[in-house]
Amino acid sequence: MIQFSNVTKIYNGNVKAVDDVNFTVQKGNISVFLGPSGCGKTTLLRMVNRLVPITDGTISINGTDTSSLNEIELRRKIGYVIQSNGLFPNMNIEENVCIVPKLLGWDRKKQRDRFNYLMDLVGLAPDEYRNRYPHELSGGQQQRVGIVRAMAADPPVMLMDEPFGALDPIIRTHIQNEFLQIQKEVQKTILFVSHDIDEAIKMGDRVAIFKDGKLMQYDSPAELLANPKNNFVRQFVGSDRAIKSLSLYTVADLLDQTKLKPVKNKLTTPRVSVDTNLREVLSTLFNGSESELLVEDHNKQVIGSLTIADVQNYLQSNSQTA
């Protein structure tokens, strides 16, 4: 659990980058810091591992005020991913990944096992990449190694500053999904900076929206989209917030409320699985020539068909309850 209490940062005596911020991130959750450029996201993140000194207030991790800890030890317990991945060009991939375990004095075998385990986890063959240097990897691969490095010593807390910022949309989506999958397994407490509302909705258990260093709203993505607290948040989440909210639900959620129609034309209609999110369902419906989609269960058995009207009804009933 990470608790921000009255956290304030003033640079050079006049720039108020973070202004009296209060909120709590639960253990095992991803909290996304969202907001326009210069609103203080990076500053707030870097105050957690004390790369930026706090002007006022406290940040505590599991009840311990971070300012009471040794800063070197604190940092070794917090995984840190910077936007540009920050891999060291003079070290090969294994050396880069094992820096913190080495600083912590792990033995060689334990370091290697950890390297192999984590590289497999992000889909990079350990033996293929071990001896390569960062410049011999693509941007997406470097980014993954950056994340692996941050996880190397199995820190309970991770700070990620726009970790997928430099990637093209396709790879980005892929790595986002991959990362969420990993998070299910490792259950870290993660602070994640983004300026992309879609990414925030997708990645966040909670989203903190900032403006000029002030916390505007701290809520679950669904709540944020359904009930923006003020005009700034409303504008920031966009007028299409209803459609955005669809990405939070899958066909399976829709099935809880609606019955599927029987199947008419089995051959030509595109198919989706029950795990597909509704936003994707909607774009598939718009892109295709058919007005309906077939829904498959986990065994690839078609269980019924779905139209735009079903999605619309779901959206309406949902925004009334939210």
Place this chain on the structure above:
Amino acid sequence: MQSVFQYFTNNWSYILELTFQHFQLVATAVVIAILIGVPLGIYLTTNKALAEAVLQICAIIMTIPSIALFGLMIPLLSVINQGIGFLPALIALILYSQLPIIRNTYVAINNVNPDMRDAAIGIGMTTWQRLRQVEIPIALPVIMAGVRTAVVLSIGIGAIAAFIGAGGLGVLIDQGISRSNRDMVIAGAIGVSLLSIIADSLLGLVQKKLSPKGA
């Protein structure tokens, strides 16, 4: 040309001895210069005002003609009875070597990508670990280029040190001039050039070896 070759073959053991003296002087000077210049250059990256002052002073030292510097040192070192010989030559070479070594170290460390520094600190490295494992390895090729410059410079200036009795290949030039022996002068000059070229090429190889494989 024939006669110069003759001179070489007739006096090779003497020339070799002088070459070794020359090498010894330069190597000692540059090693000491590295021990002073590299830490100083690194320290200066934390203090910009001081850095500019120190680099300015080093640049001024570089403009002092070597003969004048040797001359200046004679009265100073005479106090401890070392006015001429190895010691003043060594001190002069150390002084001349400071500019390339300090400047290259300072520039190289300053130019390490700030993201690297940030990542190193954020990961929980101490200042020493960060310098040792990240910044110095990344900066090493440029530091090494400074050392190379210092070595070549010192081999050249070292030839003049013969005039204050420090030995080395400059002795051939010194004696050659006073005895009007042209072959001797040319042999000395060729020796100094060869030594420079060999040292520079060897250090070039070292520099290549030290370059991060990933850069």
